[in-house]
Amino acid sequence: MTTTTRRTATATALAAALLAATGCAGADRPADSGPRTSAADLKLDATTPKAQGSLARANWLLEDEPDSLDLDTQGSSAGRVVLTNVCERLYQLQPDMTTRPFLARKATTSADGRTLTLTIRDDVTFHDGTKLTADDVVWSLERHASKDMEQSDEFGNVTSMKKTGADEVTVRFEEPDAMFLKALAGDAGIVWNKAQVVESGKEFGTPGQPDACSGPYELASWKSGDSIALRAYDDYWGTKPLTHEVVFRWASDSALVNALRTGAADGAYAESPNTAAALRADQDLAQYYGPSTASLVLIPTDRGGLDDPRIRRALSLSLDRKGIAESGYGGLVQPWATPVGSGAWGYEKAEFAAAQKELDQDAPASPDADDLARAKDLVQEAGAPTAPVVIGTDASQGRTVVANATRAALQRIGVRAEIKTVPTAQFEEFYSDPTARADIDVLVGDWYISKADPMGFYDNGLSDSSNNWVGFKDAAYDKKVKQALATLDDGKRAALAVDVQRTFVESAVWIPVAQIPTILVLDRKLTGPTASQAYLYYPWAAQLGAKKG
Secondary structure, eight states: OOSEEEOOSSSOOTTGGGGGOSOOOOTTSOTTSSSOOOGGGOOOOSOOOOOOBOEEEEEEEESSOOSOSOTTTOOOHHHHHHHTTTOOBSEEEOTTSOEEESSEEEEEEOTTSOEEEEEEOSSOBOTTSOBOOHHHHHHHHHHHHSTTSTTGGGGTTEEEEEEEETTEEEEEESSOOTTHHHHHTTGGGBOOOHHHHHHHGGGTTSTTSOOOOOSSEEEEEEETTTEEEEEEOTTOSSOOOSEEEEEEEEOOHHHHHHHHHHTSSOEEEOOSHHHHHHHTTOTTEEEEEEOOSOEEEEEEOSSSTTOSHHHHHHHHHHOOHHHIIIIITTTSSEEOSSSSOGGGOSSOHHHHHHHHHHGGGTSOSSOOHHHHHHHHHHHHHHOOOSSOEEEEEESOHHHHHHHHHHHHHHHHTTOOEEEEEEOHHHHTHHHHOTTTTTTOSEEEEEEEESSSSGGGTGGGGSTTOTTOTTOOOOHHHHHHHHHHHTOOOHHHHHHHHHHHHHHHHHTTSSEEEEEOOEEEEEETTEEOSOOSGGGGTSOGGGGOEESOO
């Protein structure tokens, strides 16, 4: 899939769906043990306490049954939450959102950055007992890169992928590609058992077919409409899981809440807005919040109302982000000055944190008199739009809160505004169909990126990006983005990313509102899984266990 994704039912809503929650508990803290958490006090932790005891079985909830367990053809969040415990990748995203070599024991890059040599582990077996080989790696990469596969766009810069030794694979690029190793920590790096995938044919990934993977768990059963069961793989090459069996079922809304409340389920990575709110006071459940790349954003269009960057900047200056976070969402989201969450800081965290703080002047948490005066000056300079600015949203509580706050911000600086509300199913068309957004000036949106690198987001501001709805054009910006994407040195790329980020925010190509954490709801007697967005790509169930031995 692309490095940047709107958060929908098919591309994980992550924690943004919690926007309707009216409060949150601190990590491992009873939610009713004190006042609502302030957005300023919300602390994100990538991990939960290490488990001390094993479990025979854990019952886990998804909000949907996966359409397929073949992530090349159906990259749904539900399938990914299951398969991240079953299938392994050449690189692995860690709970702290850094990446490290995994099935690729070592990676070497040539001096010119155009050749990547992967040394493949020689001690790994698939779940059918056959050895994982370099041939499987090459075949898997070629499958990922095939036209119409979910990950094909990750390979646009690749010129060849070949086996160059018994345990060696060499990838060559047209230009250096800083994102490629990060893609290998995502679904583009999954290594399939070629023989099993070929044998399953078009049925691969459907109930009754083997998983064709090498992870700590193997697929034990998939009863369509009922459950998916995983069991620990006895001959796993790495650390054995603490929990022997994990059974997934799916439920939404009140059914999901009741299953967690009654103990019928042991945990879930919550996507439903009702989950956190309804379970906040439950003494038997803990809620953990972790870093993610997800954010709430306003995405302007070129329709006219916000086509002038001065009006967009004025809106950003006058938006009460703290009010949105605390009054609307009980402190669950944090006012944020960039359009990508802190989970993207997979390297050079201190530099990105400092850059975030500097941008607060362009996207203040709570606008003061000076901010509003600056905003009004910008509107006066540009001239207020003659027609009302139309804000596109659906009727969900989260988006409604943001839409109302946006209208209030515009009216505060002398710009008329109105809200256009559409059904949720129709709302998704705003993202994909230009004609659907022909009547709006700005969309109340949410977004996440699949890579822990801000440069996985800022290609949205390129002149030719399909996600650059406002028609922002800056040749220097385009050049610097492409330079950053080709810069392999983390320190140098971070400096470029910070520069690109500043231009994006100051030009208000998109207007950041808040960052959104990942949320884990867990039986208080259990612990261990990651609390960060890494749960989509990291074997979280392998660390799930009892708090006490």
